[in-house]
Amino acid sequence: MIRVGVFGASGYAGFETVQLLKNHPAAELVFATSESSAGQSLSDIYPVPWNIPLAPVAEATLEQVEAVFCCLPHGASMPTVISARKAGVRVIDLSADFRLADAELYRHWYQVPHESPALLNEAVYGLTEVNRDQVRAATLLANPGCYPTSVLLALYPLLKAGLLDPAAPIIADSKSGVSGAGRKPALKTHFVEINENLAPYNIGRSHRHVPEMVQTIDRLGGSGERLIFSPHLAPVSRGMLSTVYVSLVQDVTPEAAHRLFTGTYAREPLVWVLPSDHLATIGHTRRTNRCAISITPVNPRQLILVSSIDNLGKGAAGQAVQNFNVMFGLEESAGLV
Numbered sequence: 211m212i213r214v215g216v217f218g219a220s221g222y223a224g225f226e227t228v229q230l231l232k233n234h235p236a237a238e239l240v241f242a243t244s245e246s247s248a249g250q251s252l253s254d255i256y257p258v259p260w261n262i263p264l265a266p267v268a269e270a271t272l273e274q275v276e277a278v279f280c281c282l283p284h285g286a287s288m289p290t291v292i293s294a295r296k297a298g299v300r301v302i303d304l305s306a307d308f309r310l311a312d313a314e315l316y317r318h319w320y321q322v323p324h325e326s327p328a329l330l331n332e333a334v335y336g337l338t339e340v341n342r343d344q345v346r347a348a349t350l351l352a353n354p355g356c357y358p359t360s361v362l363l364a365l366y367p368l369l370k371a372g373l374l375d376p377a378a379p380i381i382a383d384s385k386s387g388v389s390g391a392g393r394k395p396a397l398k399t400h401f402v403e404i405n406e407n408l409a410p411y412n413i414g415r416s417h418r419h420v421p422e423m424v425q426t427i428d429r430l431g432g433s434g435e436r437l438i439f440s441p442h443l444a445p446v447s448r449g450m451l452s453t454v455y456v457s458l459v460q461d462v463t464p465e466a467a468h469r470l471f472t473g474t475y476a477r478e479p480l481v482w483v484l485p486s487d488h489l490a491t492i493g494h495t496r497r498t499n500r501c502a503i504s505i506t507p508v509n510p511r512q513l514i515l516v517s518s519i520d521n522l523g524k525g526a527a528g529q530a531v532q533n534f535n536v537m538f539g540l541e542e543s544a545g546l547v
C-alpha cells in the first residue's frame with residue numbers, strides 16, 4: 211500500500227479526495243488536515259461513518275507518507291508544498307500555486323509573490339491525457355483547475371491535429387456547480403442568491419483560469435490569446451459544462467470531426483466521446499471521474515464542442531487520483547470507476 215496524506219480534508223476537494231482514497235485498492239490514508247476542525251473527526255463535519263482524525267497542517271506526519279494531496283486554497287498551499295518537497299514527499303497539489311510556469315504571471319493573477327519559483331521548474335501540469343509521460347516521473351504535480359480541464363480536453367484533439375484557426379476566437383462558455391467555490395460560506399454562493407438563478411462572473415479574459423488555459427493552448431501550438439472565457443455559477447451543487455465554439459483552418463466533414471475525437475481518446479479510460487447525435491450534459495458525468503464530450507458541426511469550418519465534468523471529480527479529486535495512479539505506476543483508473 212502507498213501511504214498518503216490529505217491536506218485540507220475538511221474542504222470539498224479534500225473530502226472528495228478522502229472518499230476516493232478510502233475506496234482505493236493501493237492507497238492508505240495516514241493523515242488528514244483541517245485548521246478550524248482540528249481535534250475533531252471527519253464524521254463530526256460530514257455525514258460519513260469514518261472516524262478519521264483531523265489534525266492541523268503543522269502536525270502532519272510527512273515522514274510517514276510517500277505522497278500528499280494538497281487541497282488547500284492558493285497561497286496557503288505554497289508553504290505546505292515546499293515543506294513536503296523538502297521532506298522528499300511526492301506532491302499532488304490541487305491549488306493554482308504551481309500551475310503557471312512563470313512566477314511573474316502568478317504574482318499578476320494571484321496578487322502575491324511566488325515563494326518558490328525554483329519549484330515551478332519541477333512542477334508538471336497534470337492534465338493527464340495530454341501530459342501523461344511527464345506525469346509518470348512527476349515529484350510535484352500541479353493538478354489543473356476545473357474549468358481548464360473541461361475546456362482543454364475539448365480542444366486537445368483539434369490542437370493536436372493543428373486544425374484550430376489561429377486567427378479566430380476560441381469562445382468557451384462554462385457553467386459550474388456551486389461547490390466549485392469551496393465550502394466557506396459567501397454571499398454570492400448563498401442559497402437565495404444561487405437558487406433558480408444563473409450568474410456570469412469574471413467574463414472575457416478576467417478569470418484566474420484564463421492564463422492556465424492560455425499556457426496550455428500555446429504549448430500545444432494554438433493561439434491562447436484568442437481565448438474568450440465566460441464562466442457562470444449554475445444552481446446545482448456539483449457539475450460543470452463548457453460549451454466551446456471553434457473555427458477550423460480547413461473544411462472537415464462531420465464524420466471526420468467525430469473520428470478525430472474518438473481516435474484521440476480511443477485508449478482513454480476517463481474520457482467519453484459521445485455518439486455524434488448526442489449532446490453532453492451535466493448528467494453525463496455527475497459524481498463520476500470522467501469527462502464526456504460531444505461534437506456538433508455548424509458548417510465545415512465551425513464546431514460546437516460540449517464538455518462535461520464533475521468539478522469535484524475529473525475537475526479536482528478524480529484527476530488528482532488519476533495522476534497519483536500514473537505517478538506510482540498503478541492502473542490509471544484504479545479507485546475511479
Ligand SMILES: NC(=O)c1ccc[n+]([C@@H]2O[C@H](COP(=O)([O-])OP(=O)(O)OC[C@H]3O[C@@H](n4cnc5c(N)ncnc54)[C@H](OP(=O)(O)O)[C@@H]3O)[C@@H](O)[C@H]2O)c1
Pocket residue numbers: 217218219220221222223224243244245246247267281282283284286304305306354355356389390391392393394521522525526
Ligand atoms: N471546489 C472545486 O470544485 C475545486 C476544483 C478544482 C480545484 N480546486 C482547488 O482545490 C483547493 C481546495 O478547494 P475547495 O473547494 O476544497 O476549498 P474549501 O472547501 O474552502 O476547502 C479548503 C480547505 O483548506 C483548508 N484551509 C483553508 N485555509 C487554510 C490555511 N491557511 N492553512 C491550512 N489549511 C487551510 C480548509 O480547512 P478548515 O477550513 O477546515 O480549516 C479546508 O480543508 C483550492 O485551491 C481550489 O482552487 C477546487
